[in-house]
Amino acid sequence: xxxxxxxxxxxxxxGAFVVSPLIGNDVQLRxxxxxxxxxITLASNLNLMLGYAGYINFGSIVFFGLGGYICIWLxxxxxxxxxxxxxATGIGVSALSLIFGFGxxxxxxxxxxxxxIGIVEGVQAFVENFKPxxxxxxxxxxxxxxxPLGGPGPALWVIYFLLVAVMAAxxxxxxxxxxxxxxxxxxxxxxxxDAAAILGVPTPRYKALCYSASAFLPAIAGGLYFFKGxxxxxxxxxxxxxxxxxxxxxxxxxxxxxxxVALGAYLYEELRGYLLVSSTFSNFQLVIAGALLLVIVLFxxxxxxxxxxxxxxxxxxxLE
Amino acid sequence: xxxxxxxxxxxxxxxxxxxxxxxxxxxxxxxxxVINLTHxxxxxxxxxxxxxxxxxxGISPYFTLPPILIGGFFVGVALYWIAVHRMMGRPxxxxxxxxxxxxxxxxxLGTAVWGTALFNVEVSLPGLTIDRYTFPGPHILAAVxxxxxxxxxxxxxxxxxxxxxxxxxxxxxEAAELVGIPxxxxxxxxxxxxxxxxxxxxxLIGTLFPFTILSGDGYQLKSFVVTVLGGxxxxxxxxxxxxxxxxxxxxxxxxxxxxxxxxxEFVLFVLVLIAFPGGVFARRGAL
Numbered sequence: 001x002x003x004x005x006x007x008x009x010x011x012x013x014x015g016a017f018v019v020s021p022l023i024g025n026d027v028q029l030r031x032x033x034x035x036x037x038x039x040i041t042l043a044s045n046l047n048l049m050l051g052y053a054g055y056i057n058f059g060s061i062v063f064f065g066l067g068g069y070i071c072i073w074l075x076x077x078x079x080x081x082x083x084x085x086x087x088a089t090g091i092g093v094s095a096l097s098l099i100f101g102f103g104x105x106x107x108x109x110x111x112x113x114x115x116x117i118g119i120v121e122g123v124q125a126f127v128e129n130f131k132p133x134x135x136x137x138x139x140x141x142x143x144x145x146x147x148p149l150g151g152p153g154p155a156l157w158v159i160y161f162l163l164v165a166v167m168a169a170x171x172x173x174x175x176x177x178x179x180x181x182x183x184x185x186x187x188x189x190x191x192x193x194d195a196a197a198i199l200g201v202p203t204p205r206y207k208a209l210c211y212s213a214s215a216f217l218p219a220i221a222g223g224l225y226f227f228k229g230x231x232x233x234x235x236x237x238x239x240x241x242x243x244x245x246x247x248x249x250x251x252x253x254x255x256x257x258x259x260x261v262a263l264g265a266y267l268y269e270e271l272r273g274y275l276l277v278s279s280t281f282s283n284f285q286l287v288i289a290g291a292l293l294l295v296i297v298l299f300x301x302x303x304x305x306x307x308x309x310x311x312x313x314x315x316x317x318x319l320e
Numbered sequence: 321x322x323x324x325x326x327x328x329x330x331x332x333x334x335x336x337x338x339x340x341x342x343x344x345x346x347x348x349x350x351x352x353x354v355i356n357l358t359h360x361x362x363x364x365x366x367x368x369x370x371x372x373x374x375x376x377x378g379i380s381p382y383f384t385l386p387p388i389l390i391g392g393f394f395v396g397v398a399l400y401w402i403a404v405h406r407m408m409g410r411p412x413x414x415x416x417x418x419x420x421x422x423x424x425x426x427x428x429l430g431t432a433v434w435g436t437a438l439f440n441v442e443v444s445l446p447g448l449t450i451d452r453y454t455f456p457g458p459h460i461l462a463a464v465x466x467x468x469x470x471x472x473x474x475x476x477x478x479x480x481x482x483x484x485x486x487x488x489x490x491x492x493x494e495a496a497e498l499v500g501i502p503x504x505x506x507x508x509x510x511x512x513x514x515x516x517x518x519x520x521x522x523x524l525i526g527t528l529f530p531f532t533i534l535s536g537d538g539y540q541l542k543s544f545v546v547t548v549l550g551g552x553x554x555x556x557x558x559x560x561x562x563x564x565x566x567x568x569x570x571x572x573x574x575x576x577x578x579x580x581x582x583x584x585e586f587v588l589f590v591l592v593l594i595a596f597p598g599g600v601f602a603r604r605g606a607l
Contacts, residue, residue: 054411054413056413056416056417058420103590103594104590106594107590107593107594109412109413110355110412110413110416111593113355113413113416114355114544114589115586115589115590115593117537117541118541118544118586118589118590119586121537121538121541121582121583121586122582122583122586122587125579125580125582125583126583128579129577129579129580244424247417247420251417283432284428284429284432285428286424286425286427286428286431287424287425287428287429287432288428289424289428290421290422290423290424290425290427290428291421291425292421293417293420293421293424294402294403294418294421294422294425297407297414297417297418297421298403298406298418301410301414
């Protein structure tokens with residue numbers, strides 16, 4: 001992995017995320033890059049399912065929301081330090097999704113996609129009725145929890161760097177899986193699941209592992225995201241808009257590519273920032289996301305990277 | 321004890337309406353292997369049409385049924401040409417994404433115009449009182465209308481030329497084309513019928529319960545559960561599945577908080593799919 005060029009292409013991108021807001025202490029840039037990092041994390045982990053294994057997960061937001069809840073609950077009620085609760089969050093949500101995964105990944109194709117919608121509804125209903133997590137009114141955390149990180153101001157920087165680290169880990173995870181035997185198995189499942197099974201790919205196990213792997217980093221990102229806001233409630237945590245946007249990003253950049261998804265996430269974040277400012281469009285965010293997705297699905301199913309690959313075939317060797 | 325039986329009977333009445341909604345979903349599914357993710361929104365569109373038309377004209381809610389049926393058909397045909405036609409012959413996941421994106425557009429427009437306020441349509445119909453329990457009039461009438469429309473669909477599919485053509489296309493599209501059936505037109509009509517059914521069932525549900533623009537998700541999930549219970553692409557099975565779901569809801573409601581029913585239904589959905597991967601009744605050829 002170390003001697004492949006793509007490994008070294010990711011590094012400067014991550015470096016740019018770290019350095020650029022530090023120049024001139026630009027808080028506004030930091031916030032927009034933090035959101036871009038969240039998008040990249042969600043989209044590249046969704047890409048493990050959507051792009052590699054060919055399974056649409058409409059409910060990737062469950063990982064993010066559950067991660068937020070578990071992390072905030074550990075920090076607030078159990079007084080765990082942030083680092084420990086983040087790691088516990090990631091492992092907990094991954095383990096949970098492995099259990100879900102063995103259940104629902106026996107379903108194939110469209111049925112799996114339908115059941116991911118059901119998982120969102122189910123988890124949200126559970127959280128809304130779960131008293132220790134504040135039911136439908138959610139959990140507020142007191143500003144004191146920021147004290148170990150040096151108060152609220154510096155804490156935001158620490159959280160930002162952690163988000164960028166999670167984003168970098170997502171990109172390397174996507175890339176690492178893509179060049180591994182596991183990844184080849186997933187791509188085979190995406191092409192033709194029956195053929196893959198006949199050739200000896202343990203399809204149910206691979207799918208469940210992929211589902212679980214795609215839960216780990218979004219859960220941590222969710223923990224950081226809601227810790228940053230110091231507040232979590234079910235309607236924010238399981239907001240389907242975010243998992244929808246992750247799908248749009250995957251398709252925009254080009255499903256199954258690492259670069260494309262990162263590029264798509266960044267572009268989408270910029271577009272969204274522009275639209276939210278404009279007064280005409282701010283109410284129509286979903287409409288625009290939907291229209292964008294429809295145009296991509298109808299006319300450019302291979303996305304941005306498909307276009308780039310067809311123009312510059314040589315890049316296919318360098319940009320994964 | 322009679323309380324539980326009354327609750328179950330009421331559940332079955334509502335279940336017939338769920339069954340009608342699921343027929344719309346399963347018709348499209350059976351004919352062209354496309355899962356219509358705009359289904360929930362089309363149900364809500366029926367509810368909104370009921371609210372707007374009966375509010376504007378001051379007529380009885382039940383007179384909005386014919387315009388919703390016809391309007392829904394044309395919306396469905398438009399949906400076919402926008403989102404489904406280009407997806408024929410592509411991987412099934414692409415049609416899932418294309419209908420999903422149309423759904424996003426519609427939900428986005430709906431929330432931008434009406435927000436997420438709660439709408440309620442007043443229906444005054446005398447109920448049927450037995451002992452201490454009253455079955456609300458709207459529930460009874462909605463169940464009767466759902467049964468009538470479902471049987472009309474059955475007659476359409478089995479005793480008219482167009483319905484037979486539809487079943488032929490569902491059975492084998494290429495063979496149907498070889499014997500001179502204009503498959504594209506038939507597919508468009510199938511989507512039209514599916515959406516019209518969704519709209520009408522939405523209108524009927526609108527007379528029973530208050531609703532918001534976002535209510536569609538829950539009803540869509542119910543339709544999927546019903547479809548899975550009744551077997552894919554099997555409209556009669558869908559009606560039976562609806563009754564089964566209503567039975568379950570009626571039996572469960574007295575004991576469990578309302579917000580859990582959806583979770584129970586979803587667990588049922590997954591369990592049935594795992595136990596019977598092809599649907600409870602395997603699809604036997606045509607619709």
